[in-house]
Amino acid sequence: MKVIKVAASVMRGNEKIALENQAVFRNNNVFVVNIMGSPGAGKTTLLLKTIEALKDNVRIGVIEGDIATSHDAELIHAAGVPVVQINTEGACHLDARMIQLALTHFNLAEIDLLFIENVGNLVCPAGFNLGESARVVVSSVPEGDDKPKKYPGMFRVVDAVLLNKIDLSGVFGFNINTFREDVRQTRELEIFEVSCKTMDGLSGWIDWLMGKRSAVGY
Amino acid sequence: MHEVAVAQSILDMAADVAKQNNAVKITRINLRLGAHACINPDSLEFAFSCLSQDGIADGAKLWITQVDGDPFGLEIESIEVDD
Ligand SMILES: Nc1nc2c(ncn2[C@@H]2O[C@H](COP(=O)(O)OP(=O)(O)OP(=O)(O)O)[C@@H](O)[C@H]2O)c(=O)[nH]1
Numbered sequence: 001m002k003v004i005k006v007a008a009s010v011m012r013g014n015e016k017i018a019l020e021n022q023a024v025f026r027n028n029n030v031f032v033v034n035i036m037g038s039p040g041a042g043k044t045t046l047l048l049k050t051i052e053a054l055k056d057n058v059r060i061g062v063i064e065g066d067i068a069t070s071h072d073a074e075l076i077h078a079a080g081v082p083v084v085q086i087n088t089e090g091a092c093h094l095d096a097r098m099i100q101l102a103l104t105h106f107n108l109a110e111i112d113l114l115f116i117e118n119v120g121n122l123v124c125p126a127g128f129n130l131g132e133s134a135r136v137v138v139s140s141v142p143e144g145d146d147k148p149k150k151y152p153g154m155f156r157v158v159d160a161v162l163l164n165k166i167d168l169s170g171v172f173g174f175n176i177n178t179f180r181e182d183v184r185q186t187r188e189l190e191i192f193e194v195s196c197k198t199m200d201g202l203s204g205w206i207d208w209l210m211g212k213r214s215a216v217g218y
Numbered sequence: 219m220h221e222v223a224v225a226q227s228i229l230d231m232a233a234d235v236a237k238q239n240n241a242v243k244i245t246r247i248n249l250r251l252g253a254h255a256c257i258n259p260d261s262l263e264f265a266f267s268c269l270s271q272d273g274i275a276d277g278a279k280l281w282i283t284q285v286d287g288d289p290f291g292l293e294i295e296s297i298e299v300d301d
């Protein structure tokens with residue numbers, strides 16, 4: 001019997017490519033936001049509203065990750081920004097390699113802000129670094145106020161939380177204080193209460209996003 | 219979360235190291251698991267036992283130590299092999 005020292009991360013394959021992606025983004029001054037959250041939380045709707053608000057000032061690109069269909073990419077395309085759809089064909093998350101391949105379809109010199117909409121899932125996407133500059137989770141009122149407690153892994157890796165569909169809080173008896181307190185128990189995070197329907201709170205999110213972007217000097 | 223994919227990576231990495239060292243059998247793999255890696259040790263072991271059948275690591279034990287270091291990390295610390 002012999003013991004061989006290995007001392008290597010099991011995720012090193014993904015980490016290596018994530019670092020390559022990060023270098024590509026830096027060289028092209030592209031600020032990249034990984035948007036995660038449950039199926040139907042409102043990730044695509046938020047993107048559409050954000051594009052609407054920013055597209056006259058910032059050159060935006062989008063990578064859409066879904067298990068199947070190009071439905072979300074078609075919506076983004078109709079909003080007039082370059083978009084690439086990734087179909088994971090069953091995989092529950094995007095990984096750094098998928099992003100690396102998708103990047104070959106963009107002219108990064110013509111993009112300032114790249115959004116990556118991850119596969120709708122509150123668990124797996126949190127485990128895969130893509131080389132992004134910031135991560136956010138979109139939660140929504142109909143999912144219930146207990147999600148930060150039940151899915152802490154996601155709330156540990158993000159830089160901000162968007163609580164969407166705030167227009168429905170009365171209907172669902174959603175307790176915002178519970179939600180905020182449970183997020184705080186996991187980590188001290190900025191939480192934006194927004195509605196993509198009434199547009200409430202979206203300016204706070206957009207200011208935060210632009211602030212993060214200028215903080216890295218782009 | 220995706221224990222099957224993780225088990226496959228562990229198996230591939232360990233098999234590479236074993237072959238580089240001219241070993242014929244892997245008997246044990248020592249892992250260091252962070253507290254927030256979101257890996258369930260039981261399902262990891264189960265996935266590994268299924269994937270490793272009839273290969274170089276058939277019957278190998280996954281020895282998982284929970285560590286404080288990188289809370290999101292999972293590392294292969296070492297492998298034990300027979301020549
Ligand atoms: N009432 C209300 N409905 C919303 C709001 N935001 C999104 N929706 C609706 O919620 C549904 C799902 O929104 P999507 O943007 O497709 O959600 P998603 O997170 O992109 O979903 P997947 O990509 O499938 O994971 C749509 O019918 C939206 O119109 C909101 O603020 N209020």
Ligand SMILES: [Mg+2]
Pocket residue numbers: 043044045072117
């Ligand atoms: Mg979507």
